[in-house]
Amino acid sequence: MTVYRTFISRLMLNYAIGLMLAFVAIGSLVAAVPLKITEKEYILLLSVLCLSLCVMLIVEGIVFYLQIKPIRLAFHKDLTSFQELHRVYERIHRLPSLSVKRILGPHMLGSMIPGAGLSLYLIDTDHLSIPSYYVLLASLGGLVVSSMHALVEFYLTSNCIRPVLEELNSWSYKLFGRELSLGGRVIVPISKKLRWSFFIIGVSPLLLLGLSVQFRLGLWGESAYTYWQWAGLILAVGLGFAFIGSRLLAREIMQPIQHLYQRMALVKSGHFRVFATDLYSDEFSRLVSGFNHMLRGIQLQAARNNQLIDSYFATLAAAMDARDPYTAGHSLRVANYAVKIGQMANLPEETIDELRKSALLHDIGKIGIPDAVLLKEGQLTKEEWELIKEHPALGEAILKQIEPKDAMAPFLPGVRSHHERYDGGGYPDALKGEQIPLFGRIIAVADAFDAMTSDRPYRKGLNTSQAIAILENGRGTQWDPYYTELFIEAYRHEMKEAKLLKTADSDSIK
Template sequence: MTIPLTVYKTFISRLKLNYAAGTLLAVIALGSLMIFAPLDLPREQYVWLIGVLVLSLCIMFTLEWIVFSLQIRPIRNCFLAEVDNFSTLQNVYIRTHRLPALAVKRILGPHLFGLLLPATILSIWLIYIGKLSIPYYYVLLASLGVVLVAGMHALIEFYMTSCTIRPILLELSGWSLRLFGKELTLGGRVLISIRRKLKWSFFLIGAFPLLLYSLAVQFRMDDWSAAGTWQWAVLILLIGLGFSFIGSWLLTRETVLPIQHLYEKMAEVKVGYLRNGASDLFSDEFSRLVSGFNHMLRGIKIQAERNNQLLESYFATLAAALDARDPYTAGHSLRVAEYAVGIGLLAKLPEEEIHDLRKSALLHDIGKIGIRDAVLLKEGRLTEEEWEQIKQHPVLGEAILKQIEPADAMAPFLPGVRSHHERYDGKGYPDGLQGEDIPLFGRIIAVADAFDAMTSDRPYRKGLDEQQAISILEEGRGTQWDPHIAQLFVDSYWENREKKQAP
């Protein structure tokens, strides 16, 4: 499907208007420079000069038109031909974003190679053969003037093109959504850094008047060989350029610093780090941006906390629903989660991992939902077949959690759910993993689950007292349970017991 040409035609018209406006300003600047040139030449020599200028301008305009056509061709083809795939629009979108920088090249290249080079060569040649009677240094000054004006023309063209491309970018984005259901974006790519853009802009704006005035003064000077003239002129020029450079550097730094600060904070938010807002270090309009960013961040934090509360409630509800099937195991999942978190704190796990460990422990037995009541709630001894069914609940639990979307949000909990019945000596189930091949969450939950199971009453037996369960954990270190994790739990138990017994 083709895109309507109205937007494209308006876009091309504005580009041409921008170029005409920039060219007019360049002509005014060059004309002003030539007015100051004290040329007193015969009419014939003026004809030669005008001829050189006209010929050079023709070469320049021809080169600019060729370069412009090449730069705009992908965009023109997009509007004139059928758009049949998303990648075509994406490439044109990026090309359109590059047009301001390409405009600078379009101006500088033809100015330097189409105007300056032919005009300089022809002028020097005419002076050499006697057709012109102007000093050679006038050609040098005129060349410097062309370079200066070309730089300012390129700067103007850059910013005017930046404004002109926005409607066509919006049009391309709208068509991408309608045709392919996808959003056009640079994906965070920086085609031209704001630091580079501002630095050169500020420098040229500051240096242009100084350089233009210096060239005009040089044209008006009658005697360049006067004592101290060159030294004085160069000194003043260097001071002015130095001031322009330092000023542009300071202005650029002052502008880029708050942008960089906000960018860093946005990167933190992107990875889920919401603790610290942006620092209010600025007294200009950036202060309002910082305030708005921090206000937005507070809203995100509140929403994230609510989401976490809902998620915690969801997990706790699932665990309570599972435990409610068997009155003898009521509260088992919550207690296992509490023990597991305690072990995680003793092991000095990061806060985020402890949160994931709690959720994994809450759901460690979720697979028992898939076990028939006749087997799960049987009071007597299980048959071998029934026991094999029970041993499948870690696999069932993992399969159930894999059905919950988004899948990446559930991924941290799967290893603990599947592996909480693995043994350190490799004799556990369902995979027979050994040692530290068993996921960390599985090794932690195994200790917490075993302690609560041993100290809880069952229909067929009364629960052990805590000291007996702790003794069994000590004996099973390195065989059934991870020795380090089991030792952390055992040591913590005795330490807490001593504190309770202390007078």
């Protein structure tokens, strides 16, 4: 409650300050008018001014009460839901804009309509002996002063609401364990705020000067028409300069903000190599430098995290392969072969990284296979073979238990489907052709090659040429023809380079 009472007190004080500035401006205009009227007419004008002021305060007070009511209720009753608290939070963010509407609406019209109406009535009934167009000029002056008042009120209210927003955020953490936020939604764009601020600051003195000179000289009729022809030209130039200048100033400030915003959006989507360009010689240069420094820290942390994750995957693969001395290093070799295929297929770097991790874990389901079956040296029985065939699905089930689930999701298809056959005769789902996930089709080729070229207790591994020949024969039936051909092509290219290197070494010896 202390925060709320302080908040209301500051709002009232801010309004009093703005109102005082408005009265000073209006009083200056009135003082500039050499009115030749009687004492009775002065009393009538003061009565009109007091009456219009009372109407303004009553109407504006009602509107202010309605604007602040949701916030007042939030501080006087228990909030039962996060959504209710968030609505109050958003309402407070809108108060500066609402204060502008209040000043340019009930505040200005509440005084102008009764004041101008009564003044014109008194002039029409010969109770006031002033030119009627003075009322129009005074109304125009009131509009200018109200705009200045609204500008001051906007920025004072913007500063005033921040402690209340912090208090509501504290409530949200205590009651619901969540942070209050607009989620990046913009209520008042900076460009709009700057344009109107610069425009009002630039235009208001010109208009007030023009009106005060008009009043001071007491021009009316033909003389007033001639004056406003001259003054109108000056005002048009001033208005044009204020209009153009406000937009140029707003653009000058918005460009670096937009540049940083675009870079932040890229970082948010996972791109950490998008440094901001330092094109500025003001404080934005320091901001750009700070952003780039922060990004370097994020890059370093991301690199360490990736290194840690890579070590985690490699450790899992090594621990899994350690159960059987004959398959030691199998997962790492399969991952290297799979990466080679991915590179030959021009897969994106990020996809290749996911392929490598998926290949490292492709046999993790064998952890759940009994040693008596997994390490058996003789031929497996039908029941034992069925147990072995469960390891892809079992591997997927194991990885699904790792948190966060979305981080492991890219690896699940490859782990589950690396024993599917291209002709549909594989397991566990008997998928066919391109129904088999991409990682499953690639890992199947890499896994088969390493299995054929590795020694087993019951047989010696094939040489690479024999394994390549089997892969060639199995294209389109057991393995995806495209990725099989890429692997064979890579193998032949390596063999050719090795042969050329051997020939070169022999020639150098001779």
